[in-house]
Amino acid sequence: MASVGKRLPRSVREQQMLDAAIREFAQHGFHAANMDAIAERAGVSKPMVYAYLGTKDELFVACLRREAGRLLEAVAGVVDSDLPPDQQLWRGLRGFFAYVGKHRDGWAVLYRQARSREPFASELAAMRRAMVEVIAERLALALAGHGRSVPAEELESIALALVGAGESLADRLVDTPQEDPERVATRMMGAIWLGAERQLHGEVWRTHQDQSA
Amino acid sequence: MASVGKRLPRSVREQQMLDAAIREFAQHGFHAANMDAIAERAGVSKPMVYAYLGTKDELFVACLRREAGRLLEAVAGVVDSDLPPDQQLWRGLRGFFAYVGKHRDGWAVLYRQARSREPFASELAAMRRAMVEVIAERLALALAGHGRSVPAEELESIALALVGAGESLADRLVDTPQEDPERVATRMMGAIWLGAERQLHGEVWRTHQDQSA
DNA sequence: GACATAACTTACTCGCGCGTAACATTACGC
DNA sequence: GCGTAATGTTACGCGCGAGTAAGTTATGTC
Numbered sequence: 001m002a003s004v005g006k007r008l009p010r011s012v013r014e015q016q017m018l019d020a021a022i023r024e025f026a027q028h029g030f031h032a033a034n035m036d037a038i039a040e041r042a043g044v045s046k047p048m049v050y051a052y053l054g055t056k057d058e059l060f061v062a063c064l065r066r067e068a069g070r071l072l073e074a075v076a077g078v079v080d081s082d083l084p085p086d087q088q089l090w091r092g093l094r095g096f097f098a099y100v101g102k103h104r105d106g107w108a109v110l111y112r113q114a115r116s117r118e119p120f121a122s123e124l125a126a127m128r129r130a131m132v133e134v135i136a137e138r139l140a141l142a143l144a145g146h147g148r149s150v151p152a153e154e155l156e157s158i159a160l161a162l163v164g165a166g167e168s169l170a171d172r173l174v175d176t177p178q179e180d181p182e183r184v185a186t187r188m189m190g191a192i193w194l195g196a197e198r199q200l201h202g203e204v205w206r207t208h209q210d211q212s213a
Numbered sequence: 214m215a216s217v218g219k220r221l222p223r224s225v226r227e228q229q230m231l232d233a234a235i236r237e238f239a240q241h242g243f244h245a246a247n248m249d250a251i252a253e254r255a256g257v258s259k260p261m262v263y264a265y266l267g268t269k270d271e272l273f274v275a276c277l278r279r280e281a282g283r284l285l286e287a288v289a290g291v292v293d294s295d296l297p298p299d300q301q302l303w304r305g306l307r308g309f310f311a312y313v314g315k316h317r318d319g320w321a322v323l324y325r326q327a328r329s330r331e332p333f334a335s336e337l338a339a340m341r342r343a344m345v346e347v348i349a350e351r352l353a354l355a356l357a358g359h360g361r362s363v364p365a366e367e368l369e370s371i372a373l374a375l376v377g378a379g380e381s382l383a384d385r386l387v388d389t390p391q392e393d394p395e396r397v398a399t400r401m402m403g404a405i406w407l408g409a410e411r412q413l414h415g416e417v418w419r420t421h422q423d424q425s426a
Numbered sequence: 427g428a429c430a431t432a433a434c435t436t437a438c439t440c441g442c443g444c445g446t447a448a449c450a451t452t453a454c455g456c
Numbered sequence: 457g458c459g460t461a462a463t464g465t466t467a468c469g470c471g472c473g474a475g476t477a478a479g480t481t482a483t484g485t486c
Contacts, residue, residue, distance in 0.1 A: 007451090007452060007453075007462090007463055007464075008463085009462090009463090010462080010463080013463085028331075029329045029330060029331070030244070030329075031243070031244040031330075034443075034444095035443075035444065035445085036443080036444095044463095044464075044465095045464070045465055045466080046444090046445085046465095047445085047446075047447095047464080047465075047466090048463075048464065048465085050444090050445065050446080051463090051464090055444080055445075056443095056444070056445090112328050112329045113329055115325050116242045116243075116325045116326055116328075116329055117242060118242070154400065157382065157397070157400045157401070157404065158400075158404045160381050160382060160385060161378035161381060161382055161401060161404050161405055162378070163381055164377045164378045164379070164380055164381020164382065164384075165374035165375070165377045165378040165381070165405075166377070167377055167381065168373050168374060168376055168377020168378070168380065169370065169373060169374055169377065171377075172373060184370070187367065187370045187371075188370070188374060191370065191371045191374050192374055192378075192405065220432090220433055220434075220481090220482060220483075221433080222432090222433090223432080223433080226433085247473075247474095248473075248474060248475085249473080249474095257433090257434075257435095258434065258435050258436080259435095259474090259475085260434080260435075260436090260475085260476075260477095261433075261434060261435085263474090263475065263476080264433090264434090268474075268475075269473095269474065269475090
């Protein structure tokens with residue numbers, strides 16, 4: 001890893017520690033992740049980790065904050081509110097998959113680990129809710145442009161489904177390095193956006209074609 | 214919980230233990246879950262749990278197996294392969310949300326816990342892959358009925374997105390007891406199926422409307 | 427009503443791994 | 457170059473909770 005014996009300023013060591021921690025958390029999960037192993041990965045001894053980033057929980061939170069920040073940047077940083085809503089969605093989606101492609105371990109921790117460990121789970125859940133809200137708003141805007149409107153509740157369900165679909169595809173992306181994030185984004189926009197748009201314009205899929213129950 | 218002092222046959226105690234374990238795992242996560250607490254919930258002392266269901270890991274696996282079995286039953290048990298593909302999807306989806314609605318803790322464990330703990334994660338991932346395959350097949354069938362065909366790779370992406378959307382909606386369902394599983398299923402079919410169908414019939418969402426890079 | 431066996435408990439061991447106290451060394455300001 | 461603060465290490469305490477050994481009471485059976 002880092003060449004031995006070299007002394008480094010705190011700011012860069014902290015980043016190395018976060019890198020190391022995220023790898024470890026991603027590979028073994030929070031519980032099985034070993035503080036000694038994290039220290040070793042960072043090319044440093046354990047007490048340094050505690051000195052700089054605190055306990056295991058605090059370290060985990062630090063990882064989450066950094067990755068959540070990067071994700072937010074990747075998504076919100078590329079969206080221009082002057083664009084038409086579907087283009088905003090497209091930009092956000094592309095930014096999202098780009099982040100996942102570049103920081104696979106980070107995404108794995110956010111998605112696979114953080115959801116199961118309180119109190120981080122609530123923090124992440126809040127972020128997710130915010131994302132759903134933003135998407136629902138864009139959908140509403142897209143609708144308004146066509147002179148239609150749809151119950152907010154339904155918009156949120158669609159937005160939530162979009163988010164879930166994105167996470168699912170992101171999850172595959174993590175395990176398949178050869179996959180191109182751009183292509184995934186395009187596929188998703190094709191598969192999902194068309195459906196949302198269609199429903200938003202008033203088409204319904206009719207349950208009662210089903211004969212029974 | 215269970216009235217004190219009563220002795221019960223192994224088969225029923227085991228079910229109580231699994232119920233208890235699933236509640237505990239769902240509430241605290243695998244790591245924070247306490248074997249003594251599980252035993253107490255089941256109205257029994259810890260060595261009984263070890264005698265009947267083995268170590269913590271084995272207990273967890275037992276939980277997963279039971280819930281995965283129930284889920285499979287709820288989904289595959291209601292699908293009739295003589296029905297048209299979209300109806301098969303609809304039945305499966307309804308069964309899925311019905312399971313989640315009835316066994317919220319079970320779903321929480323499957324979805325939020327199992328994904329982060331090897332080696333269970335791989336087992337669940339395999340099950341998920343199988344589900345994606347089945348859905349992709351139905352999509353292909355639906356297509357064939359309209360005389361079209363689409364690359365298998367693309368079909369799988371759509372199926373994967375469907376699964377992710379379902380999981381996401383299921384996850385909300387877990388936290389909102391007033392929500393009706395049937396309604397969630399209908400919404401999802403509306404929001405997603407229409408889009409998949411549309412793409413399957415050859416429509417594409419055009420990336421190059423985007424002006425910049 | 428004995429006796430076998432399944433159901434159940436109390437009361438421990440013990441190791442893993444988080445977290446820290448105490449100490450060492452290098453860089454840098456002045 | 458010398459003090460001092462930041463970077464770094466070794467070696468250990470210690471609690472928590474998984475897992476168990478040994479013993480106890482109910483229950484069904486002939």
